[in-house]
Amino acid sequence: MSTSPIDWSVASRRARQARELLSTQEAGLRDLPLRKDVRESWKRSLAQLSSVQSPSVLTDDRLRLARERSELQRIWPVFEKLLVPAATDANLLVALADAGGTLLWVAGSNSSMSQAEHVGFMPGADWAERSVGTSAPGIAVATGSGSQVSGAEHLYEQAQQYSCSAVPIRDPRSGQVIGAIDLTGGPEAIATHSLPLLQAAVMAAETQLLLPGAGVVADPDYLDLNRPDGAHLGSQAVSLRHAEILTLLAQHRDGLTSAQLVDELFERRDSAAEGTVRAEMVRLRKVLAASPGRTLTSRPYRLQWELQTTLGRLRRALEQGDVDSALQLFTPGMLERSQAPGVLALRYRAEAALRELVLDRGSAQQLLNLGRQLADSSLLRAALRELPSSSPARSLIVAEIQELEM
Template sequence: MAGADWAEKSVGTSAPGMALATGAGSQVSGAEHLYEQAHRFSCSAVPIRDPRTGQVIGAIDLTGGPEAIATHSLPLLQAAVMAAETQLLLPGAGVVADPDYLDLGRSDGAHLGSTPVSLRHAEILTLLAHYREGLSTAQLVEELFERPDAAAEGTVRAEIVRLRKVLAGSPGRNLTSRPYRLQWDLQTTLGRLRQALEAGELEAALPLYSPGLLARSQAPGIVALLHRMEAALREMALDRGTARQLLNLGRQLADSDLLRAALRELPAQSPARSLIVAEVQELES
């Protein structure tokens, strides 16, 4: 009923509580529930994540008799979660803009909180958030320009002036010089992706990645960061990914190795196999 609290701290072991606590799909059968009144139920649950931040924001739970933990229950819930997370990516759909978060995954361009920022400003902020110790003008030029010329340093200084004007509306968002360094804790999509990868949290990392992240950027420093993140994500998926995770990432990257790995994880009778085989053949033809 509305208002019921199934968190682990309230009722002990339950699928929704475990899903929220662990960030992974969970199933609990009958007497495995700590709460005695729930022994007549079985349940499966999968967490929902904010697709922009990777944070768990809820869970979808299926409760009933033994059929609630059937082999198809978790895939069914995972499909529902994927649909919900896709809806959350729509502009303005239920995600509160964090003023200290640089969202690089939106289809309408990078946003600092609710403020749109240019590609160049997104590149500078991403680099300075990554290099917390700061970057000199010369270092920033190397990170931003493929073929820097004599005017490049002047261009960077002019962009910094314009960026400071964008930041001026929010107290505490200071950008110092010599070296250029952020004086507040700016979170970025790439930064959170890196944290998830370093922690080995594949489920948290996958929603943060998309081939559209700063896709128009030609800045060497950004291209290198994206390449490292993509390579690490791919290796982690191949090492421990589920069929769903491998399939989604394989389609995003158009990677036949990931799709073949998904085939190995899928049940032999899965109706999706023939479609994936056709996709692999198309990629390798």
């Protein structure tokens, strides 16, 4: 985010020039005359897109479900109060996107919303970089930084009639990006005061997230292993043992026999182990009975529904080489109290794969963050190699490395 005013006429002229150079293949992506954050966004976008087309849009039912399951529903009223009235008067749109770039809510005048729908800027539309390329909300959720994009800087040609500013929203407890708030419209959307206005609204919204979340409908088919107050299946807290069992069964979709589950759960097997497992399964079935459709079969023990877990989503992000998503999903404290051999093996493999992925593809900041999380001097050394020689952070990192290697 720049601290000095941007000359938008120059930025637009350079964006048009960059498009011409790109179309004639007269310059590589790194040589395009774009602002740095826009050029990086073009690079990320074009690496994921074969062509830039209109965004996909959720059906009404899927949009309703996405809203119900999102914690962002708690803070949309904050933005409706603080941003929407003034934005409507200025013919701007306010949009709230989730962490994946899908616009869950869009508000403004009827005429502005109707016009924006023609380019796919509407509730349920996917405005992530992988979908439509460069946009302010797409950059915000991809990088975790505020961004402004003028018309010509959009890769999606139909969006070039608009400009936008967006700021990421973070979970105040975990620091993870959970969405972005966006202003879209004419030149007023990228006025000097736009980012400070959005940042102030986000501060108020993030404070709201610290309050008790009455009425929030969490995904009942997701086992969240990253919450500071323990594992939760949807909005329901579960014991460590039940979290271990569910994690293992979600990993082994074909199921596990009683003997196999004992081997996965216990460091030392004894004569009472299988009886303990059976007793835990009885208790777990009672927990699952609160939600219809969540059943467990026996012989082997197998989940009869599609359960998502934090470790499972982390594994998929690693398989796809998605560094940002993998880092958002990983925390060293995930099931840290577990001594179950099967869970320890899953955590070890995920951590090792994440480490290799970040070493291979990570930015200096990503290397630094993971290195500090894992207290890994080799990751910190890799971050040091990526940082410019003038970076003031270098001396601090060198001290951290020396401390770890003493």
